Amino acid sequence: MRAAVSAQNSLRALLVLNMLIETLTGAGYSLSAGGKEDGPAYVTLLDGMLTFGVRERARQENVPLTREQLAENKRAGYNRHSQGYIYHPTNELEISAFVVGSTYAAVTTSDSRSASLETKIPGFVGRLRHFILRSSVQAEMRIEQRAAAAVQEAERARLAAIRRSAFEQLKQVEEWASKLERANRLRTLATEFDLKKLTSSDDVIDAGWIRRAADWLDPTVECRWDDMDNAPAGYGEF
Incomplete structure (x- = not known):
């Protein structure tokens, strides 16, 4: 004081x-x-x-x-x-x-002109009580607001995680769609090779080879292709 x-x-x-x-x-x-x-x-x-x-x-x-x-x-x-x-x-x-x-x-x-400070002390004490009560309520409201903000932030983080996961899944699906499109193009090519009895100059690539490659690329077909699957990991990206 x-x-x-x-x-x-x-x-x-x-x-x-x-x-x-x-x-x-x-x-x-x-x-x-x-x-x-x-x-x-x-x-x-x-x-x-x-x-x-x-x-x-x-x-x-x-x-x-x-x-x-x-x-x-x-x-x-x-x-x-x-x-x-x-x-x-x-x-x-x-x-x-x-x-x-x-x-x-x-x-x-x-x-003031109408009253001295001494006569205002009881009213001043009442105002102090109201101030403390109001401050206490405001403090509780701030705690509740912080808690609500934390819940909202957690919800935003949850939704953001879901979105990131969905985005990664979308990238995977787009990759599958791209592989399926490539596989179907290879199957069309294999049909042409069949109809025209075509092979590569070294006789390695024919219609069967192309269909095997198409099945290996196709994400909807479970297929093993030794020429690709036996190679070291990361070797010769396809």
Whole structure:
């Protein structure tokens, strides 16, 4: 917990913090010292840990540059001297709650024309409770969203694996179709060899040889061709 106020309002700031602590402890919430030597004291409210800060609002007064400073800026070609400010205390205090470890004010209340800060402490505590409840619900929603996202990602991965498998199967089927087409072309050629009594010049390739090659290529026919199957693996791609 910290206070940033003028000397004239330091006692009031301490009294405001004390009133807040008494209201919180009276409502059943516990006050704890920081875990580290320089850690802030905090209040455990439901599942949240909150610390508090009091600051005094200030009125800003602009301090114009002197003629000498303006002239020096002009000679230098850049703003060697910049606009100055004086801050005057306003006696208006503001108290803010921070989640431990955060510099963002989660809940804030302050003096106003109609009511002093002290009279707003009970309402401030109620707002703190609502903030913690809302944060808890949001945290649970984030957990559920992460779980749902994980399920969706797993489903995407499953579908992607199915698609990859189907793609590999399609490649296999296309390869079979290509081999079947080649086999049928060979069978047509074998018929021509039969009709015209053709053979190769060395008498090795005839209609029977071509049909055997066609059956070996045909993925729908279980056929062994020693000339090909007895060759070393990977030798002479066909």
